[in-house]
Amino acid sequence: AQTVTQSQPEMSVQEAETVTLSCTYDTSENNYYLFWYKQPPSRQMILVIRQEAYKQQNATENRFSVNFQKAAKSFSLKISDSQLGDTAMYFCAYSGAGSYQLTFGKGTKLSVIP
């Protein structure tokens, strides 16, 4: 079974600074997908960014980018120019090629400090 590990339960960053959230995963599959979801205090789950394992290029969405290291099974999220609205729980998630449900990590609670 696939597992997703987020080793940082809580992190904080000053507004306008950059922060990196870590995620590692374990899988025997060669083709899969990785996601970062954001869950603000409203509890709504919002997709931040998505990476396809067969693509070597790291995904980028505005201030959000990932560092995908397939051999190391690492998938970190970098948030640049942090904003107060980035305060949320961030979940790393895995989806296999043959079974499409999401397997989530335990989450990292990010606080952006004014």
Place this chain on the structure above:
Amino acid sequence: AAGVIQSPRHLIKEKRETATLKCYPIPRHDTVYWYQQGPGQDPQFLISFYEKMQSDKGSIPDRFSAQQFSDYHSELNMSSLELGDSALYFCASSLTWGGGDEQFFGPGTRLTVL
């Protein structure tokens, strides 16, 4: 843009009662996923449907059942409720049952079992 609709948003039940949660996917989405998120936990996959057929099953108790109807809406039926069933229940939909398709989450139904 249309989003996933879940009803009710809040539900309070007594132990041993039954509950029915409803999910209306985004129009033209034919795949529905159900997740359970306990307090302070990451979401756990329960079950999914593609084209009205069960496509995958996760850690769903035998007391729970679900189905997807001809109009693609889905219902999660929970019987003999236990205190431990108190959680936020998310429904998510995707355009089709395919690896890596973005899952759009609804706002969730908060179930409290007393």
